[in-house]
Amino acid sequence: MSSYNFSAGPGVLPSSVIKQIREDLEKEENSHYSILEISHRSSQFDGIIHHAEERLRQLMDIPDDYAVLFIQGGGALQFEMLPLNLANQKNKIAVLDSGNFANKAAKAAQEVGKEATIVASSKPDHYRSLPKLPADFAAADYDYLHITTNNTIEGSTYHQENLPKTPGHLVADMSSNILAEPYDVSDFSAIFAGAQKNLGPAGVTLAIVKKDWLAEQKIEGVGPMMRYQSYIDKDSMYNTPPVFSIYALSLVLDWVFEQGGVKQLYLNNQKKAKRLYDYLDQSDFYQVPVCGQQRSLTNVVFTTGDNDLDRKISWQADQEGLHNLAGHRSVGGFRASLYNAQPMTAVEALITFLQKAEREHKS
Structure with a gap:
């Protein structure tokens, strides 16, 4: 009997990737160690993490003025890192409340001392539709507008063609539909995605951040582990990164490329x-x-x-x-x-x- 995994996360992985992981668990081809044993300071891992970034840039057509970062802590940590790093002028963000995770992002921003305003919500109809950005939305009053492109629990999506249009900065949680459909990265000032939905096993989170926007920020009272710049300066290796998760993500990215x-x-x-x-x-x-x-x-x-x-x-x-x-x-x-x-x-x-x-x- 065939068996299929419909889990929302950790999600199904390509069978060829599972096969390669199984082989590398015994002995990675270049290092002669298991992939679970290689050092994040080794030339082997240096090749893996840089290949992952290059492949992702190719697949998503990510412009050079965006940083690509591999961070631990899942999407939940990004709910806090984003406002701490990028909401330092107005100290205020706008949120389109389209479901559970958008709502959590608003609450997390408030917990770290930022004002989070839900400018529209579909909660009254149990999130059966997407909230629309109000015609009178004043983008200049906020540091950025936060959206969740795909609502994993509720089953709704802001596709590229129905993205909210704002003259300000747009930030997106793409955890459950990144690489599943095309988005124009230049429409966003920051994107993040937990790996465990469509990129690989849990343990690493992708962050894509416009560098000149980050450079404008005056960040105070934020430790180095919570600063995007720390990861930019150290090529995502400010501390020991999740080596295995980034390795598996790299394999998945190659599989995506091979599929077309x-x-x-x-x-x-x-x-x-x-x-x-x-x-x-x-x-x-x-x-x-x-x-x-x-x-x-x-x-x-x-x-x-x-x-x-x-x-x-x-x-x-x-x-x-x-x-x-x-x-x-x-x-x-x-x-x-x-x-x-x-x-x-x-x-x-x-x-x-x-x-x-x-x-x-x-x-």
């Missing part, structure tokens, strides 16, 4: 998502709360409308090799995560199962 880059994976992801959404939309048993162009390509959220039944079907799916389909504990239902490495065969297997469950449980 972000453009090709975007086409693949559109096909996978359309296949699943088309089935769900024609069914009167399952409902998708998010509509139209706001739907996520990477996290398809749906429900039968009966919490107990949703849990039972998720359990049945697990018995048939379709793992981690249960929605986030805060919303229930189902969530099928279709990250870059998720094959179309997984979508077809899921649809076959959902059809079977519908026949069994439909009254």
